[in-house]
Amino acid sequence: MSLLIRNARAxxxxxxxxxxxxxxxxxxxIVAIAEASANFSADEEIDASGLWLFPGGIDLSAWLxxxxxxxxxxxxNETRAAAASGLTTLCYQPEPGANxxxxxxxxxxxxxxxxxxxxxVLVVGNLTQGLKGEQLSNMGSLKxxxxxxxxxxxxxxxxxxxxxxxxxxxxTHDLTVFVYPVEHxxxxxxxMHEGEVSARLGFPAIPSAxxxxxxxxxxxxxSHTGARVHFCRLSTKLSVKLIKQGxxxxxxxxADVAAHQLFLTExxxxxxxxxxxxxxPLRSSRDQDALRExxxxxTIDAICSDHQPxxxxxxxxxxxxxxxxxxxxxxxxxxxxxxxxxxxxxxxTALQKVTSNPARIIGSEAGHIQVGAPADLVLFDPDTLWELxxxxxxxxxxxxxxxxxxxxxxxxRTLLAGKSVFSV
Numbered sequence: 001m002s003l004l005i006r007n008a009r010a011x012x013x014x015x016x017x018x019x020x021x022x023x024x025x026x027x028x029x030i031v032a033i034a035e036a037s038a039n040f041s042a043d044e045e046i047d048a049s050g051l052w053l054f055p056g057g058i059d060l061s062a063w064l065x066x067x068x069x070x071x072x073x074x075x076x077n078e079t080r081a082a083a084a085s086g087l088t089t090l091c092y093q094p095e096p097g098a099n100x101x102x103x104x105x106x107x108x109x110x111x112x113x114x115x116x117x118x119x120x121v122l123v124v125g126n127l128t129q130g131l132k133g134e135q136l137s138n139m140g141s142l143k144x145x146x147x148x149x150x151x152x153x154x155x156x157x158x159x160x161x162x163x164x165x166x167x168x169x170x171x172t173h174d175l176t177v178f179v180y181p182v183e184h185x186x187x188x189x190x191x192m193h194e195g196e197v198s199a200r201l202g203f204p205a206i207p208s209a210x211x212x213x214x215x216x217x218x219x220x221x222x223s224h225t226g227a228r229v230h231f232c233r234l235s236t237k238l239s240v241k242l243i244k245q246g247x248x249x250x251x252x253x254x255a256d257v258a259a260h261q262l263f264l265t266e267x268x269x270x271x272x273x274x275x276x277x278x279x280x281p282l283r284s285s286r287d288q289d290a291l292r293e294x295x296x297x298x299t300i301d302a303i304c305s306d307h308q309p310x311x312x313x314x315x316x317x318x319x320x321x322x323x324x325x326x327x328x329x330x331x332x333x334x335x336x337x338x339x340x341x342x343x344x345x346x347x348x349t350a351l352q353k354v355t356s357n358p359a360r361i362i363g364s365e366a367g368h369i370q371v372g373a374p375a376d377l378v379l380f381d382p383d384t385l386w387e388l389x390x391x392x393x394x395x396x397x398x399x400x401x402x403x404x405x406x407x408x409x410x411x412x413r414t415l416l417a418g419k420s421v422f423s424v
Contacts, residue, residue: 002042008053014352014355014356051379053377054369055369058366063093063309064098064307065098074396079117106142118421122362124148124150125139131152133155133158181239192277195283197269211280231254231256243300257303259305259335260328262344264401266283273319292339327398337407379411
């Protein structure tokens with residue numbers, strides 16, 4: 001079955017392509033790219049006049065819950081939400097209630113995703129058994145089962161020696177270590193950023209140093225072990241500076257930021273809004289400015305959703321008793337493109353942060369438009385104005401502070417391996 005997409009504005013950050021093109025797809029891959037005047041024929045045609053065509057988004061952090069936490073979300077609904085939002089690949093992050101110690105657990109998720117998911121689901125395996133930070137997992141087995149990286153998530157390590165050994169072991173299997181930088185002794189008992197707002201509200205707080213100390217320690221271990229490290233969810237100004245210095249010194253490191261950190265600050269917690277309870281906490285406006293600058297200068301490689309869907313009750317208690325996290329698949333691309341509207345990033349760079357750069361981090365062949373590449377593509381109408389309505393969200397989780405926000409541009413069709421998995 002072949003598909004011809006005609007007259008689209010093809011945008012490929014990996015190659016710098018930006019122009020009207022025809023794309024011919026066959027057997028799940030791009031087989032030809034030509035000027036719009038080229039004469040192709042196919043079993044099916046789409047006239048994409050007025051639409052943008054770019055690679056499907058790759059989200060480095062989605063907490064998909066199933067199996068183990070199915071009361072919060074299911075693979076079917078979360079991947080449907082992703083496809084409707086222009087995302088074609090999700091990296092499933094482990095957590096205490098749903099983690100991946102063994103090859104059998106990884107294969108179970110892969111099997112479930114093949115039966116239920118409408119996007120690619122890639123598994124990030126456990127760095128330590130049960131994420132308890134003590135005994136190392138069998139990383140070689142996890143890689144053979146299909147894991148694209150390993151992590152301990154937000155769970156602490158018993159000691160820095162354990163982290164060191166884990167990084168050495170991961171390096172021998174050529175696995176990227178996803179590090180969530182937090183010094184738990186400094187963050188313990190905190191719920192929001194330590195600053196003026198936390199002082200006024202009287203909340204136990206998490207200082208910026210809880211993150212930057214962990215970043216500094218991990219950089220030192222990366223230098224010592226030679227491990228390939230990806231820093232997850234940067235949130236502070238000093239962290240960005242440290243990552244930049246680490247890159248300049250030649251360390252094999254990358255970093256990402258959650259989209260909500262680029263638009264919300266500690267001030268959004270001032271009215272005790274539990275929808276703004278996230279980890280790491282929303283920081284100061286100066287931190288936010290540094291994160292945006294880090295994206296612009298390339299210090300921060302990727303923007304992710306940090307998607308954490310919750311059941312309604314998880315956000316109904318007083319702020320400090322609620323579970324952290326935002327249901328964020330449906331706002332990743334809209335918020336990324338808002339950075340273009342605000343002049344923070346140009347269009348190519350913004351799309352690069354959610355396509356080719358994440359692909360490079362996890363070693364995926366997706367994330368770009370070229371002959372031979374997977375036909376994971378998005379057709380996007382840049383001229384439609386819409387508002388995020390909780391009642392229309394596809395995700396099982398409705399826990400978002402962005403309800404009522406207006407956005408420009410909507411996904412018209414999402415293709416996975418050349419097949420339509422969402423269309424309007």
